[in-house]
Amino acid sequence: MRTTFINPILSVEQLEISSHVMEKPSPIVKDVTFQLYSGEMLALTGPSGCGKSLTAQAVVGLLERECKVTYGNIYYKSENILDYDVKSWQMLRRSDIALLIQHSLNGLNPIRTVKKQMVETMNQNKKWPRKEGNIYLHSILHQVGFSDPDDILSAYPFELSGGMRQRVLLAMMISLKPKILIADEPTTALDVINREKVLTLLKELQYKFEMAILLISHDYENINKYADRVIKMDQGGSII
Numbered sequence: 001m002r003t004t005f006i007n008p009i010l011s012v013e014q015l016e017i018s019s020h021v022m023e024k025p026s027p028i029v030k031d032v033t034f035q036l037y038s039g040e041m042l043a044l045t046g047p048s049g050c051g052k053s054l055t056a057q058a059v060v061g062l063l064e065r066e067c068k069v070t071y072g073n074i075y076y077k078s079e080n081i082l083d084y085d086v087k088s089w090q091m092l093r094r095s096d097i098a099l100l101i102q103h104s105l106n107g108l109n110p111i112r113t114v115k116k117q118m119v120e121t122m123n124q125n126k127k128w129p130r131k132e133g134n135i136y137l138h139s140i141l142h143q144v145g146f147s148d149p150d151d152i153l154s155a156y157p158f159e160l161s162g163g164m165r166q167r168v169l170l171a172m173m174i175s176l177k178p179k180i181l182i183a184d185e186p187t188t189a190l191d192v193i194n195r196e197k198v199l200t201l202l203k204e205l206q207y208k209f210e211m212a213i214l215l216i217s218h219d220y221e222n223i224n225k226y227a228d229r230v231i232k233m234d235q236g237g238s239i240i
């Protein structure tokens with residue numbers, strides 16, 4: 001799919017996020033405006049603590065209790081998703097916007113096989129007949145680079161390396177065919193070779209699944225190599 005820079009799939013406008021820890025709410029992220037277009041990989045970068053992760057959490061309705069959006073709008077396909085209730089956010093995360101974060105590695109249940117967890121995820125949007133479901137699972141695991149999906153499916157998460165678990169999580173997310181994947185620092189804690197592997201994989205998935213990817217990263221060298229566009233936040237949390 002070719003990216004057309006006409007109608008953004010996601011539009012963040014003058015976003016302000018404030019912390020309510022103190023009596024008076026104080027903005028931590030201010031004036032964040034950017035557009036993400038269908039099928040592109042957009043990198044969001046900037047110094048540590050400038051608010052990249054908070055921006056990602058706001059887009060999927062997962063800000064922690066003490067943080068709130070205090071100004072601005074977030075449009076997904078022209079709909080202001082800041083008006084959503086809890087159920088609509090859940091639906092959006094289930095079928096449209098997936099967020100991959102480092103912490104989500106712990107999101108795999110340690111006492112259930114990969115297969116059980118993947119089947120459960122896959123069936124959230126559509127009940128798959130067993131045979132078709134199995135074929136689909138295998139094909140998705142192939143897409144994220146597993147040459148022997150059966151071994152992975154029968155494994156428990158603790159039997160897999162961190163990199164393998166990350167690919168399993170990616171496979172789970174991809175199985176729901178999101179329109180947007182937000183990958184928050186997917187290469188942190190990886191060595192140079194594995195960083196390249198993850199980014200190459202994301203690039204392949206971007207094309208194969210016609211997904212838009214918002215890549216949050218500090219890895220300037222690779223960002224320029226893989227992203228179609230790069231935007232930068234400053235210390236005060238605004239886009240520069």
Ligand SMILES: Nc1ncnc2c1ncn2[C@@H]1O[C@H](COP(=O)(O)OP(=O)(O)OP(=O)(O)O)[C@@H](O)[C@H]1O
Pocket residue numbers: 019021028046047048049050051052053054055064066067
């Ligand atoms: N739940 C929270 N309550 C209050 N302040 C928070 C909360 N989460 C993050 N912050 C603060 O908001 C600011 C932005 O944090 P955020 O994690 O979004 O930065 P970041 O740009 O993603 O940083 P990094 O690149 O290091 O991951 C930081 O100063 C952080 O301490």
